[in-house]
Amino acid sequence: MTTTQLQPMPTDWRRALAVVAHPDDLEYGCSAAVAAWTDQGREVAYVLATRGEAGIDTLEPEKCGPLREREQRASAAVVGVFEVEFLDHKDGVIEYGTALRRDIAAAIRRHRPELVITLNHRDTWGQVAWNTPDHVAVGRATLDAAGDAGNRWIFPELVEQGLQPWDGVRWVAVAGSSTPTHAVDATPGLERAVRSLLEHRTYIEALTDQDPQTYARGFLTQNTEATGERFGGRPAVAFELFSR
Numbered sequence: 318m319t320t321t322q323l324q325p326m327p328t329d330w331r332r333a334l335a336v337v338a339h340p341d342d343l344e345y346g347c348s349a350a351v352a353a354w355t356d357q358g359r360e361v362a363y364v365l366a367t368r369g370e371a372g373i374d375t376l377e378p379e380k381c382g383p384l385r386e387r388e389q390r391a392s393a394a395v396v397g398v399f400e401v402e403f404l405d406h407k408d409g410v411i412e413y414g415t416a417l418r419r420d421i422a423a424a425i426r427r428h429r430p431e432l433v434i435t436l437n438h439r440d441t442w443g444q445v446a447w448n449t450p451d452h453v454a455v456g457r458a459t460l461d462a463a464g465d466a467g468n469r470w471i472f473p474e475l476v477e478q479g480l481q482p483w484d485g486v487r488w489v490a491v492a493g494s495s496t497p498t499h500a501v502d503a504t505p506g507l508e509r510a511v512r513s514l515l516e517h518r519t520y521i522e523a524l525t526d527q528d529p530q531t532y533a534r535g536f537l538t539q540n541t542e543a544t545g546e547r548f549g550g551r552p553a554v555a556f557e558l559f560s561r
């Protein structure tokens with residue numbers, strides 16, 4: 318059992334871009350950190366590879382996609398994020414490859430962040446909980462695209478579209494990693510994180526028979542408190558931080 322303490326996340330940055338596969342990926346913890354950051358006057362934007370259209374068994378993708386897009390925009394607004402973009406990859410079958418790297422590199426060039434956030438790119442959530450292929454693909458492609466964004470020769474078509482290289486990404490922080498290194502105090506953002514998760518109401522109601530409030534609060538409290546054991550006892554959101 319490790320008791321290594323997590324380090325505080327860097328604070329010398331102004332703009333962050335979070336890139337994930339699905340609506341709700343950022344609301345299972347990360348949004349508590351986002352709320353604290355936007356409170357401090359930092360700009361945060363979201364990019365989602367899909368609209369999560371394959372995420373609800375009882376709802377056809379054509380209806381599910383637009384609904385989940387609306388839920389995601391409402392959810393982001395709760396934590397002070399008003400720029401939410403969708404890359405239109407296909408939910409469930411996102412392919413890691415140059416098309417995905419190019420789309421994410423383009424988003425990084427548009428937003429010019431110093432900090433990029435993504436979700437667990439590793440095979441598992443720790444031990445035997447297998448990760449999904451979409452998360453692995455988007456997480457890996459985001460780590461790669463942070464470098465691609467700075468090289469004008471890797472995707473020259475982006476320069477032709479007016480997207481100049483951006484070599485200013487200093488860190489990529491991976492949420493949900495089983496080997497975190499850093500953390501953010503979740504206390505100031507926790508209530509809004511609960512509300513932001515609750516905006517995914519259709520998804521949550523299809524997922525669990527529990528009362529949505531009880532479910533959202535229970536999940537986020539339990540997770541941030543568990544992380545807090547490695548962050549001086551304060552509820553926290555953990556990240557695995559990669560420097561560039």
Ligand SMILES: [Zn+2]
Binds near residue numbers: 338339341342452
């Ligand atoms: Zn997901």
